[in-house]
Amino acid sequence: MPDTFSAAALADQLDTQFHAALARRFFSLSPAAGMLAASDWALHLAVSPGKCMALARLALRQSEELAGYARERMTAGADPQLRHGVQPPAQDRRFAAPEWQQWPFNYMHQSFLLTQQWWAAATHGVKGVEKHHENVVAFAARQLLDVFSPGNQLATNPVVLQRTLQQGGANLLRGALNAADDLQRLAAGKPPAGTEDFVVGRDVAVTPGKVVLRNRLVELIQYTPTTEAVHPEPVLIVPAWIMKYYILDLSPHNSLIRYLVDQGHTVFCLSWKNPGYEDRDLGLDDYLKLGFHAALDAVNAIVPKRKVHATGYCLGGTLLAIAAAAMARDGDARLASLSLFAAQTDFSEPGELGLFIDESQVNLLEAQMTQTGYLKASQMAGAFQMLRSYDLLWSRLVNEYLLGERTPMNDLMAWNADATRMPARMHAQYLRRLLLDDDLSRGRYPVGGKPVSLSDITLPIFMVGTLTDHVAPWRSVHKLHHLTTTEITFALTSGGHNAGIVNPPGNPRRHYQLRTRPAGGNYMAPDDWLAAAPAAQGSWWPAWQEWLQARSGKPVAPPHMGARGYKAGADAPGHYVLEK
Numbered sequence: 355m356p357d358t359f360s361a362a363a364l365a366d367q368l369d370t371q372f373h374a375a376l377a378r379r380f381f382s383l384s385p386a387a388g389m390l391a392a393s394d395w396a397l398h399l400a401v402s403p404g405k406c407m408a409l410a411r412l413a414l415r416q417s418e419e420l421a422g423y424a425r426e427r428m429t430a431g432a433d434p435q436l437r438h439g440v441q442p443p444a445q446d447r448r449f450a451a452p453e454w455q456q457w458p459f460n461y462m463h464q465s466f467l468l469t470q471q472w473w474a475a476a477t478h479g480v481k482g483v484e485k486h487h488e489n490v491v492a493f494a495a496r497q498l499l500d501v502f503s504p505g506n507q508l509a510t511n512p513v514v515l516q517r518t519l520q521q522g523g524a525n526l527l528r529g530a531l532n533a534a535d536d537l538q539r540l541a542a543g544k545p546p547a548g549t550e551d552f553v554v555g556r557d558v559a560v561t562p563g564k565v566v567l568r569n570r571l572v573e574l575i576q577y578t579p580t581t582e583a584v585h586p587e588p589v590l591i592v593p594a595w596i597m598k599y600y601i602l603d604l605s606p607h608n609s610l611i612r613y614l615v616d617q618g619h620t621v622f623c624l625s626w627k628n629p630g631y632e633d634r635d636l637g638l639d640d641y642l643k644l645g646f647h648a649a650l651d652a653v654n655a656i657v658p659k660r661k662v663h664a665t666g667y668c669l670g671g672t673l674l675a676i677a678a679a680a681m682a683r684d685g686d687a688r689l690a691s692l693s694l695f696a697a698q699t700d701f702s703e704p705g706e707l708g709l710f711i712d713e714s715q716v717n718l719l720e721a722q723m724t725q726t727g728y729l730k731a732s733q734m735a736g737a738f739q740m741l742r743s744y745d746l747l748w749s750r751l752v753n754e755y756l757l758g759e760r761t762p763m764n765d766l767m768a769w770n771a772d773a774t775r776m777p778a779r780m781h782a783q784y785l786r787r788l789l790l791d792d793d794l795s796r797g798r799y800p801v802g803g804k805p806v807s808l809s810d811i812t813l814p815i816f817m818v819g820t821l822t823d824h825v826a827p828w829r830s831v832h833k834l835h836h837l838t839t840t841e842i843t844f845a846l847t848s849g850g851h852n853a854g855i856v857n858p859p860g861n862p863r864r865h866y867q868l869r870t871r872p873a874g875g876n877y878m879a880p881d882d883w884l885a886a887a888p889a890a891q892g893s894w895w896p897a898w899q900e901w902l903q904a905r906s907g908k909p910v911a912p913p914h915m916g917a918r919g920y921k922a923g924a925d926a927p928g929h930y931v932l933e934k
Contacts, residue, residue, distance in 0.1 A: 373721035382722060387714040391490035398482040409476055416468045424461050440467040445822075448505040448748075453512035462504040470499055486712060493709050506748050514756045521758075528758030536754075545771045548763025554772070555927050558765050559600035561612045563926035566622075566916045567652045571636065571644040573625045573928040574652050576915055577611060581618040583909035587690045588620040588657045589902070592646055594668035595626040595780075598772050598931055601852060602667065604765040608858045610895065617899050619663075620913060622653050624670075628933040629777045634727035636777040638673070638784065642801065646677045654688060656917040661690035663902055667855065668826065671697020672788065675834075676799060678813065679806035691905050693816040693898065695855050696826045699808055699834045700795035701788055705827035708789075716785045723778035731773030766856060795837055808837040812873075815842045816901050818894060820854030829880040836877045843870040843901060845894045846887065859893040866894040 376385065399405060423439045439460070442449055449463045477492035504510035508518075508526075517525050535547060552558050567574035591611070593599040602623065603611040614621050624645060629636065653662055666674030671694040678692055698704065704711065723729055753759050761767075776784075793799040797807045815838075819828030828846055835842055847854045847866040857864055867887035871878065878886065890897070916922035 370721045370724055373718050374725045377718045377722035382719060383710070384712075384714040384718045387712055388490065388494065390714065391487035392494075394487040395477065395480060395483050395491040398480050399476070402480055402482075405480055409472070412472055412475055416472060420461075420465055420468055423464055427457055427460055439464045440471065442467055448503065451513050453516060456512060459504070459510070459512040462510055466499075466502075466504055470496075473499060486708070489706075490709055493706070500748060503748070506751060508756055511752065511756065514752065517757055525758035526756070529755040532754045532758065532760060545768075546763070547760065549768040549771050551763060552765050552768035554598075554600060554931055558605055558769065559603045559927040559931065560606065561603050561609055561615065561926065564915050564922035565924045565926065565928040566656065566920045566922055567648065568923070568928075568930075569644050569648055570633075571627050571640060572649065573627075573930045574649045574920075575623050575625060575926045575928060576656065576922070577615050577621045577623070577926065578915065579618075579620065579912035580615050581912075584618045584620050584912045585903065585906040586657075586660050586908070586910045587663055587906045588622060588653055588660065588913075589614060589663045589665055590649060590653050591621065591623040592649075592664065592666040592670035592674045593624060593626070594670045595641065595645075596669055596774060596776060598769060598774060599623055599625045600927060600931060601766070601769050601856060603927070604769060604856060608765070608856055610856070610858075613858065613895055614899070617903075618909060619899075619902065620657060622649065622656075624649050625928050625930050626774070627930045628774050629728050630775070631727035634723075634778045637779045638676075638787070639801075641673055641780060642677055642680075646673060650688065652917075652920045655920055657913045661688060663691050663693065663905070664689050665693040665695070666697055667695040668697055668851070669784070671695060672699060672794070675699045675808060675811075676794060676801060676806060678811050679808050680801040682810035682812065683804070683806055684802075689813055691814050691816065691902070692811070693818075693902075694831075694834070695818045696820055696823055696831060696851050697817075698826045698830050699837060700830065701792045702795065702833075703827070703830050704789060705830060706824055711785065711789045713790070716782075716790055719785065720778075720782050723781060727778050728775040729778070729781050731775055766852060770852070795833070808834065809839070811838050812840050814873075814905060815840060816898055817842060817844045818855065818898075819844065819846050820849050820851060821846065822849065823851045823854065825851040832880045832883065835871060839874050841870065841873040841875075843868065844883070844887075845897060846884070847894050857893045857895060859895055861893065862891065864893055865889060865891050866897075868894070868897055 419439075449467075454460060454463050473495045474492065477495050478488060480488070483491075500506070508514055514525075532547075538544075539546065561577055563575045563577035565573045566576045591599075591602060593602060603609045606612055611621055611623060626645070627633070650662065650664075654660075664674055664678065666672070674692065675694065675697065678689060681687075681689065719729065750761065753761060787793045787799060791798070794806075795808065797809075798805050800806070815834070817831060817834060819826075819831040821828060823831075832844065835844070845866050845868045847857060848864055849855075849857060867884070867889050869883060869887035
């Protein structure tokens with residue numbers, strides 16, 4: 355029997371090593387997952403003669419349309435009365451420049467758009483194909499087509515060709531220098547050009563404060579008050595550990611933390627440690643215990659006998675929802691309210707991020723993390739780049755390497771380049787228990803050995819979703835409405851996962867919708883909510899601040915910085931945020 359166990363352990367170890375090697379070879383993407391999706395689609399398409407006939411008819415019709423478009427363009431030139439052909443989606447800006455209306459570039463981009471339409475039809479609606487496989491194949495087709503987009507090639511991009519003629523090729527020389535600089539920085543492990551202008555503690559993360567707690571996982575920062583009186587209930591912010599906390603404390607003009615402090619709130623914020631190999635066994639329970647609960651104990655000691663406005667962003671919001679459900683189950687009434695920013699609690703429809711989540715993919719990542727002890731930031735960045743390939747990859751290639759124009763670095767871009775790692779055990783639990791199995795929304799996620807239910811939460815909740823979020827789609831965030839009957843104020847704001855949250859007052863192009871469902875109120879589906887919620891211009895920050903103020907007591911003198919057992923130590927932003 356011992357030999358049998360030894361052989362099984364050896365086989366498991368061999369499989370893990372082989373899968374880890376596969377992950378390195380295929381950029382942390384499972385080749386098996388891709389082949390399963392492709393074969394599922396191809397086999398079902400092969401046995402769907404009706405679909406094949408429809409695709410053939412579509413191809414013939416598109417060929418006729420393209421030929422007719424070409425004849426009109428060649429005979430009428432730039433006649434403004436001429437039909438414009440196929441229009442790209444509203445968010446597709448690749449062919450917006452007027453140069454694309456000139457022959458033969460108009461023909462090229464029309465051909466590309468028609469090809470894109472055909473592949474969209476070919477990869478969707480094939481009977482019998484598993485939905486996840488359909489999404490993967492459609493996504494892969496879009497990525498492959500983008501490689502051959504005429505906008506991404508020197509010889510077929512009229513804007514680049516015109517610039518090259520005007521500048522005698524100087525743009526290409528600058529582009530080559532930009533590419534060489536980027537490759538050199540990549541090889542040396544240096545951040546992108548321009549990030550040196552946004553040093554943490556000097557240019558960003560400069561709101562004054564003190565570290566009042568440090569353990570092996572977090573530092574807790576208490577921010578210095580700027581008003582003579584403060585709202586008595588403190589605000590505790592739980593950011594995601596997939597990002598550095600200072601996205602909420604960027605430059606002074608767009609720092610949410612500074613905004614709250616200036617509005618008379620006592621603010622505390624967690625700063626997560628950037629884990630290394632020695633932290634491989636830290637799990638979600640540790641993030642609850644050493645993170646949220648340790649911080650809450652400190653806040654209770656510094657601001658005694660006051661309930662806390664708990665606020666979570668992204669995965670920090672998910673962790674906070676778990677903690678709040680466990681506290682409600684156990685009769686712990688220390689929280690005054692919950693605020694959740696772009697945070698999912700139901701992962702049944704995780705959006706495009708779900709393309710990278712299935713059993714095969716998770717198994718490959720687990721094998722790789724077994725060896726490294728953590729998930730590298732570059733592995734996560736690669737997935738996000740593919741989800742937004744035009745914005746994060748192709749537009750940069752064209753602008754910086756073909757047009758020779760460096761995109762000016764800003765604080766949000768510099769923060770995005772300051773990436774973090776994730777411990778192996780915690781990330782595996784997150785992928786399996788939350789993303790893959792959706793245990794939280796189904797009442798199966800355990801805390802302290804017993805499952806928690808979001809339906810136990812009775813605190814008032816303020817939620818924020820962002821319109822163009824690729825990480826936590828707003829309709830997925832909205833699902834908390836049918837998981838609990840408590841009062842929920844939901845704000846849907848313009849922007850994406852990061853820019854929608856970093857949303858200071860004063861920008862006239864920003865807008866949001868806001869609606870409150872009272873406790874015990876009827877459920878309203880996302881699209882119905884969208885049609886019914888009143889719209890407002892500007893930032894949602896003041897609306898949230900007013901919501902917090904309405905649930906706070908009369909102003910009091912600011913608390914001391916630190917308390918017994920929680921001595922005010924290093925200046926903000928502390929040490930952990932500086933770790934690479």
